[in-house]
Amino acid sequence: MDVTRYRDAQPYQAPLHHGITALRLQGFGASGADFAWAGLSHILPGGGADMDAGPLGKIYIVIEGEITVTLANGTATVLRKLDSCYIPPGEAREVRNKDNAVASMIVVMPYPPKEP
Numbered sequence: 001m002d003v004t005r006y007r008d009a010q011p012y013q014a015p016l017h018h019g020i021t022a023l024r025l026q027g028f029g030a031s032g033a034d035f036a037w038a039g040l041s042h043i044l045p046g047g048g049a050d051m052d053a054g055p056l057g058k059i060y061i062v063i064e065g066e067i068t069v070t071l072a073n074g075t076a077t078v079l080r081k082l083d084s085c086y087i088p089p090g091e092a093r094e095v096r097n098k099d100n101a102v103a104s105m106i107v108v109m110p111y112p113p114k115e116p
Contacts, residue, residue: 002031012039019047019097027111039107043067043097053092058109060085060095065103070094079105 009023010030020043024030027037043065051072060069061084069085070076072092079085087093097103 002026002033004030009040014049016050016052017041017048018050019044020049022107025106034111036108036110041105041107043095043103043105045097045100045102048096049094051092051094053090055089056109056112057089058087058107060087061106061108063104063106065097065101066099067103067105068096068098070096 004025006023009025012022012024012028014020014022020041022042023040025038025040027033030037040063048067051070053072060067060079062079062081064081066078066080068076068078069087070093077085
């Protein structure tokens with residue numbers, strides 16, 4: 001079993017993200033998880049991730065505050081404490097904290113495919 005203590009979690013930078021402190025909880029060196037990785041994002045008011053479509057699916061689980069997830073077609077969904085969503089591969093989305101309180105969410109994603 002690999003345990004990552006919150007106090008020991010290491011920060012990482014994600015492209016097109018701003019106003020976010022992201023911590024690696026599992027995988028990518030934080031543990032031996034070999035099928036997926038998990039991170040914790042603390043999102044400041046006004047912070048978020050710009051519209052983008054990644055090649056991998058992702059799961060968002062809000063654990064504090066509220067996050068607005070907007071799809072490329074304009075559909076916006078507000079996720080609150082313990083709400084979650086799955087973003088399929090290739091689906092463009094924007095993430096914003098439109099509230100005045102810091103929001104926190106867990107992100108779970110598979111690893112990118114290995115180069116042959």
